[in-house]
Amino acid sequence: MSASGLILAGVDGDRTWGLQDYVARGGYSALRKVISEKIPPETIIAELKASSLRGRGGAGFPTGLKWSFMPRSFPGAKYLACNSDEGEPGTFKDRDILRYNPHTVIEGMTIAAYAMGCERGYNYIHGEIFDVYERFEAALAEAREAGLLGQNILGSDFSFELFAHHGYGAYICGEETALLESIEGKKGQPRFKPPFPASYGLYGKPTTINNTETFASVPFIINMGGEGFLNLGKPNNGGTKLFSVSGHVNRPGNYEVAMGTPFSELLEMAGGMRGGRKLKAVIPGGSSAPVLPGSVMMDCTMDYDSISKAGSMLGSGAVIVMDETTCMVKALERLSYFYFEESCGQCTPCREGTGWLYRVVHRIENGLGRKDDLDLLNSVTGNIMGRTICALGDAASMPVQSFVKHFGSEFEYHIENKKCLVPPEVQYEGSQIYVRP
Amino acid sequence: MLSQESLQQIDREIAKYPPDQKQSAVMAALRIAQVEKGWLPKELIEFVASYLQMPAIAAYEVASFYNMYDLEPVGRHKITVCTNLPCALSGGVHAADYLKEKLGIDFNETTPDGKFTLKEGECMGACGDAPVLLVNNHHMCSWMTKEKIDQILAELADK
Ligand SMILES: Cc1cc2nc3c(=O)[nH]c(=O)nc-3n(C[C@H](O)[C@H](O)[C@H](O)COP(=O)(O)O)c2cc1C
Ligand code: SF4
Ligand code: FES
Numbered sequence: 001m002s003a004s005g006l007i008l009a010g011v012d013g014d015r016t017w018g019l020q021d022y023v024a025r026g027g028y029s030a031l032r033k034v035i036s037e038k039i040p041p042e043t044i045i046a047e048l049k050a051s052s053l054r055g056r057g058g059a060g061f062p063t064g065l066k067w068s069f070m071p072r073s074f075p076g077a078k079y080l081a082c083n084s085d086e087g088e089p090g091t092f093k094d095r096d097i098l099r100y101n102p103h104t105v106i107e108g109m110t111i112a113a114y115a116m117g118c119e120r121g122y123n124y125i126h127g128e129i130f131d132v133y134e135r136f137e138a139a140l141a142e143a144r145e146a147g148l149l150g151q152n153i154l155g156s157d158f159s160f161e162l163f164a165h166h167g168y169g170a171y172i173c174g175e176e177t178a179l180l181e182s183i184e185g186k187k188g189q190p191r192f193k194p195p196f197p198a199s200y201g202l203y204g205k206p207t208t209i210n211n212t213e214t215f216a217s218v219p220f221i222i223n224m225g226g227e228g229f230l231n232l233g234k235p236n237n238g239g240t241k242l243f244s245v246s247g248h249v250n251r252p253g254n255y256e257v258a259m260g261t262p263f264s265e266l267l268e269m270a271g272g273m274r275g276g277r278k279l280k281a282v283i284p285g286g287s288s289a290p291v292l293p294g295s296v297m298m299d300c301t302m303d304y305d306s307i308s309k310a311g312s313m314l315g316s317g318a319v320i321v322m323d324e325t326t327c328m329v330k331a332l333e334r335l336s337y338f339y340f341e342e343s344c345g346q347c348t349p350c351r352e353g354t355g356w357l358y359r360v361v362h363r364i365e366n367g368l369g370r371k372d373d374l375d376l377l378n379s380v381t382g383n384i385m386g387r388t389i390c391a392l393g394d395a396a397s398m399p400v401q402s403f404v405k406h407f408g409s410e411f412e413y414h415i416e417n418k419k420c421l422v423p424p425e426v427q428y429e430g431s432q433i434y435v436r437p
Numbered sequence: 438m439l440s441q442e443s444l445q446q447i448d449r450e451i452a453k454y455p456p457d458q459k460q461s462a463v464m465a466a467l468r469i470a471q472v473e474k475g476w477l478p479k480e481l482i483e484f485v486a487s488y489l490q491m492p493a494i495a496a497y498e499v500a501s502f503y504n505m506y507d508l509e510p511v512g513r514h515k516i517t518v519c520t521n522l523p524c525a526l527s528g529g530v531h532a533a534d535y536l537k538e539k540l541g542i543d544f545n546e547t548t549p550d551g552k553f554t555l556k557e558g559e560c561m562g563a564c565g566d567a568p569v570l571l572v573n574n575h576h577m578c579s580w581m582t583k584e585k586i587d588q589i590l591a592e593l594a595d596k
Binding site: 077086087088089090091092094095120122126127128129130131163164165166167168169170171182183184185186187188203244245246247248252253254287318320321322326331334335338341342430431432433434435436 | 489502504522559568576
């Protein structure tokens, strides 16, 4: 973990997550300011818009705009949900935010609740990181005890109750409406949109859902002003961002850097390529984002616009680095299996299509590929994309399309020669258990 | 059917939700029940459903939808290894192979002495720590090496 940036600045691993340490780092000053100065909700939302903070969960939707969709004068309950169901392969930033700096999420959510008039919120935490769920509960208890959460926060007439809810092994619950279903105690199957959660969300009430890192950024925006935050990054790509770097680098981990930092610098921070081997490919935004050849990535900067111009997505900021020992067919096979396994089964194109994609890639990898399999893959993805209830269908298709587009010759070699272009012993060596120096 | 302590834990979960939304606590309640009993037999799921005043079928649906609930008996220790791509690039598959070899079982099998069950997992949101494995759903083990796996298995074998 690197301790630069904003959200993870000054944290020292597991030792400094508590309230006292957070306050010593300046924590809860933004909430105090909001409450003591009675800052109007519209002003907070305007600052968020000025910051150009974009959702850190994957879609990059402008946060200030999302908050402005919440009905202002709705009479009944309104809810807030934090999406900590981090399960997009390659992404492990929210885990570090929650275990090393949980109070920044609590503070950010409380300010969000104030700005949108929500009386209650839930943080939905990925089931596999149960120790983080327990820590978050401990942080909530500290905040309540200190009057920073609950009834009449800091003696004001503003009240907000916040609780932790855990998942238990379902990637699809990261999709925001599946997440709401799951909090309601149901199977995590996405809902049709519209209606959008801002009008019909948790328990049928207006609800706003944001990613952990999005909420964690809010106190900093209040403290430094929207423009101050924006200026840390670049226009339309405000602030800093955590990048989870995994794969063939010397120091896998989270690196919090300014938006617009060159990829080459990020790679260097992560210790460079493992064993000095050659960079082959990068998935820049989590497994659902299109893969890019290494040479294309080396010319990119890490922000929404640059990565999108190069033909991929910044997504969740999960940077999966692959070197020359990687067989691209095998890599895609594993990802396709994942989407097949995690499809919730509600829509036919996704349920059947993800299985089909996996079976075709699997047979290519195992030397049973047919001549027109690449056309078949493209036609199956074409029949999934845009025809499903949620974006998992697209998420399963984009890797397939991009792997075939950029590394098609490797697939063709497999089909013709019934074996990998990368010799098995080279692959074996490159996928060894990585023992940290 | 469940201990007083488990019921108290479930009550604490119920209190997190609006009074007319008890069903929201079903995921936590099933988790608590599974921790006490090791897995979730049908009667246990029915008990949880009636405790939360929800239809039994709705509780089954939840128990079968989410991967970490065990609807069949598992060994005393369930080990789940992540083999998804980011982990595989740092040895996730090799770690899984080593576990299979040491335990003499494949994925979804239990050792004859009933001590260990091995499962293949999907991304646990800890890819930077690869190889990673999860012991009994709640304990994440990071940066696994063959030596560390040996050590963990030895410790668990005595528990
Ligand atoms: C299949 C699928 C999985 C998703 N997983 C996550 C996730 O783990 N975390 C997350 O924050 N957003 C995830 N999202 C995006 C959410 O639906 C939603 O856009 C996001 O939480 C909104 O927060 P933001 O605007 O702050 O990014 C996922 C979307 C899909 C379609
Ligand atoms: S696209 Fe797939 S995951 Fe999404 S709702 Fe349809 S079947 Fe479920
Ligand atoms: S891929 Fe293994 S924890 Fe993410």
